[in-house]
Amino acid sequence: MKSLSLQKLPRQGEASSFLLEQLNEPQRKAAETLEGPVLILAGAGSGKTRALTYRIAYMIEQGIRPQDILALTFTNKAAGEMKERIAKLVGESKASGVWAGTFHAIFARILRMEAEAIGYTSSYSVYDADDSLSVVKAVMNSLGISQQQYTPNAMRNAISGAKNKHIGVQEYQREAGSIFEKQAGLIYQEYEKRLRANNAMDFDDLLLNVIRLFEMRPDILQRYQERFRYVLIDEYQDTNKAQYTAVAMLTRVHNNICVVGDDAQSIYRWRGADIRNILDFERDYPQAVVLRLEQNYRSTKTILSAANAVISNNADQLKKELWTANDDGELIDVVRCRDDREEAEQIVKYIRQEVRSGKEYRDIAVLYRTNAQSQAIEDALRRENIPYTIVGGVSFYKRKEVKDTLAYLKLIVNERDSESLQRIVNEPPRGLGKTSLQLIADYAEREGISLFDAYCIAESIPGLQKRAQTAALDFSAMIRRFSGVRNQLRPDELARTLIDATGLLRMYEEDGSDEALDRWNNIQRVLSHIAEYHDKNPDATLEQYVQEIALLSDMDNVDTHGKAVLMMTLHSAKGLEFPMVILPGLERGLYPLSKAEQNKDELEEERRLFYVGITRAEKKLVLLHAEKRYRFGEISYPMPSGFLSEITPELLRPIGGKAIPELSAWSSGGFRKPRHEHDFIDEYSGQKMTDSSGEKVRFIDEDV
DNA sequence: TAAAAAATCGTTTTT
DNA sequence: CGATTTTTTA
Numbered sequence: 188m189k190s191l192s193l194q195k196l197p198r199q200g201e202a203s204s205f206l207l208e209q210l211n212e213p214q215r216k217a218a219e220t221l222e223g224p225v226l227i228l229a230g231a232g233s234g235k236t237r238a239l240t241y242r243i244a245y246m247i248e249q250g251i252r253p254q255d256i257l258a259l260t261f262t263n264k265a266a267g268e269m270k271e272r273i274a275k276l277v278g279e280s281k282a283s284g285v286w287a288g289t290f291h292a293i294f295a296r297i298l299r300m301e302a303e304a305i306g307y308t309s310s311y312s313v314y315d316a317d318d319s320l321s322v323v324k325a326v327m328n329s330l331g332i333s334q335q336q337y338t339p340n341a342m343r344n345a346i347s348g349a350k351n352k353h354i355g356v357q358e359y360q361r362e363a364g365s366i367f368e369k370q371a372g373l374i375y376q377e378y379e380k381r382l383r384a385n386n387a388m389d390f391d392d393l394l395l396n397v398i399r400l401f402e403m404r405p406d407i408l409q410r411y412q413e414r415f416r417y418v419l420i421d422e423y424q425d426t427n428k429a430q431y432t433a434v435a436m437l438t439r440v441h442n443n444i445c446v447v448g449d450d451a452q453s454i455y456r457w458r459g460a461d462i463r464n465i466l467d468f469e470r471d472y473p474q475a476v477v478l479r480l481e482q483n484y485r486s487t488k489t490i491l492s493a494a495n496a497v498i499s500n501n502a503d504q505l506k507k508e509l510w511t512a513n514d515d516g517e518l519i520d521v522v523r524c525r526d527d528r529e530e531a532e533q534i535v536k537y538i539r540q541e542v543r544s545g546k547e548y549r550d551i552a553v554l555y556r557t558n559a560q561s562q563a564i565e566d567a568l569r570r571e572n573i574p575y576t577i578v579g580g581v582s583f584y585k586r587k588e589v590k591d592t593l594a595y596l597k598l599i600v601n602e603r604d605s606e607s608l609q610r611i612v613n614e615p616p617r618g619l620g621k622t623s624l625q626l627i628a629d630y631a632e633r634e635g636i637s638l639f640d641a642y643c644i645a646e647s648i649p650g651l652q653k654r655a656q657t658a659a660l661d662f663s664a665m666i667r668r669f670s671g672v673r674n675q676l677r678p679d680e681l682a683r684t685l686i687d688a689t690g691l692l693r694m695y696e697e698d699g700s701d702e703a704l705d706r707w708n709n710i711q712r713v714l715s716h717i718a719e720y721h722d723k724n725p726d727a728t729l730e731q732y733v734q735e736i737a738l739l740s741d742m743d744n745v746d747t748h749g750k751a752v753l754m755m756t757l758h759s760a761k762g763l764e765f766p767m768v769i770l771p772g773l774e775r776g777l778y779p780l781s782k783a784e785q786n787k788d789e790l791e792e793e794r795r796l797f798y799v800g801i802t803r804a805e806k807k808l809v810l811l812h813a814e815k816r817y818r819f820g821e822i823s824y825p826m827p828s829g830f831l832s833e834i835t836p837e838l839l840r841p842i843g844g845k846a847i848p849e850l851s852a853w854s855s856g857g858f859r860k861p862r863h864e865h866d867f868i869d870e871y872s873g874q875k876m877t878d879s880s881g882e883k884v885r886f887i888d889e890d891v
Numbered sequence: 892t893a894a895a896a897a898a899t900c901g902t903t904t905t906t
Numbered sequence: 907c908g909a910t911t912t913t914t915t916a
Contacts, residue, residue: 261906455906558903559902579905616892616893618893738906740905756903758903759905777903819907
């Protein structure tokens with residue numbers, strides 16, 4: 188056991204390493220305090236990633252073996268960037284030895300290697316939220332629980348919530364009080380049974396099963412404890428109970444755990460993130476060294492003051508004071524718009540103006556609360572020929588044809604994956620309708636065999652039509668044919684011939700409509716993606732590809748250096764920064780969401796989200812809100828967000844109406860009754876404003 | 892069985 | 907409003 192005193196600790200000014208010279212004082216401390224628990228409270232824009240990468244580089248420089256280091260991040264993108272930056276500091280060969288990835292990706296890898304120990308095979312399937320929802324529906328059906336009374340989504344959330352809190356079926360059922368919870372307990376139990384039967388894990392299982400593995404097999408735990416002598420965790424404020432537990436187990440022996448986070452940026456409570464993990468770190472690790480990175484290098488004084496003012500309204504937080512040596516910068520524009528359409532036009536205007544003054548499109552980001560908001564803005568940008576990239580939304584991987592394609596691949600890797608099987612058994616149509624499917628499923632259940640095995644012996648299923656029998660047999664034979672050669676063929680070739688054999692591509696080709704063509708293209712994209720993957724990982728099997736792709740998000744492929752304005756949700760924007768940030772939709776009911784307004788904790792989370800949004804901006808921040816918005820196909824007249832009045836008025840420049848005197852009145856609830864549209868136009872039409880470039884701009888009445 | 896028509900829903904945020 | 911699911915019809 189090493190102790191701190193054995194460590195070579197350079198005194199102030201006595202830089203021991205070229206690396207450390209490039210850091211400020213607290214960053215350097217963060218980088219050189221290698222042994223024991225370390226908590227780094229890193230404010231927004233304080234060079235957190237820099238401290239972390241230099242720390243790892245310094246470790247390697249100090250002779251720690253790269254493969255002893257485990258760095259856990261929240262997104263694949265963050266992991267990739269970290270690796271890249273480490274490689275720049277210590278060279279590719281050393282950097283590639285470091286284990287860096289998301290919790291889910293790293294744990295999935297561990298589980299693939301140790302699958303047998305917990306009753307899985309290494310070719311287990313990973314179910315995303317959609318898959319698991321569909322299992323919940325099936326379970327509710329078979330248990331005879333009405334989907335009217337409780338929505339499958341609510342049930343899935345209950346199950347996932349329990350898992351994130353590391354609560355198993357037994358415990359959940361024991362603690363269940365309400366009828367809802369009792370029902371959820373039953374569904375939970377059956378759900379687990381089915382996933383296991385399918386040799387499948389959902390996202391939450393990737394964490395839980397690692398804990399189970401470690402609990403059941405101390406020998407295996409010990410191996411990984413030995414292996415990961417140094418563990419670093421980024422975005423610690425967003426870890427959940429399961430992640431906390433797994434990491435605690437891993438680090439118990441060497442106790443070299445270094446976590447970085449900012450409680451003010453915790454925005455995943457709804458997904459089970461437990462802010463106590465970071466708030467209680469000092470209690471959990473009494474010997475912990477606590478460091479604060481409080482100098483912000485990113486934003487102007489104005490932007491930072493606004494952020495500080497907003498977040499100070501939250502009660503529960505660790506004390507830190509973020510400051511900056513940067514200039515005051517421009518005031519923050521608060522733009523009041525007539526409706527969401529005008530809001531989009533205003534955004535266009537700002538982008539235009541910024542580009543005219545010499546900025547690139549990529550310097551600008553539009554960050555919204557909900558994906559639905561992107562539509563109106565997207566239309567306006569397209570109309571105006573402004574290049575843009577939308578992150579997230581309807582994810583590529585969530586599209587029907589892409590999921591179908593992957594389901595075929597998953598099935599040949601894991602025949603027990605009944606979820607994937609049901610998805611594609613009649614896609615394209617093979618003459619296997621609802622009744623036949625039900626008949627086969629019932630038979631499989633009765634005989635206690637897997638769904639796939641039932642398809643293989645379709646000829647002996649009573650009541651099944653001749654035509655359906657042949658279809659089922661042909662289908663299962665095809666799957667088996669490919670399954671048998673899945674380790675002989677190259678993954679890309681295998682995938683291509685399989686998809687060819689399924690007739691999926693042909694179906695869309697024959698359809699010929701624009702939509703079908705689109706789908707055809709998407710399938711081709713998947714296939715070329717596999718080819719690309721094979722080029723990069725020549726030894727990887729299709730099995731590995733299928734498992735890795737399940738953990739990929741749209742965010743991971745975002746090009747922040749491209750030539751387009753970026754549009755995404757605030758959640759996706761965490762960790763990014765832009766010279767100009769535009770935040771639309773600052774209205775009550777939307778931001779904060781109406782659901783959060785009643786609940787203090789949820790309201791505070793919304794506020795942290797706003798804080799994240801503000802602190803993405805380097806130079807210029809624009810806040811917009813509309814007085815009339817289409818929501819749910821209906822017109823609503825929302826009040827401006829209460830968050831707006833939390834910003835010191837001196838930092839704001841109101842545009843589009845007499846916003847200053849009214850801001851506080853609005854947000855304290857003094858907003859007038861929804862007015863009729865003609866009132867509105869009477870009041871504002873023709874009104875002229877001056878924008879920051881000094882030119883006359885017409886805000887209303889400007890129909891494009 | 893499959894395609895077309897009608898009804899029903901629902902909205903945070905995502906690894 | 908738009909996507910998805912259920913019902914009707916060929």
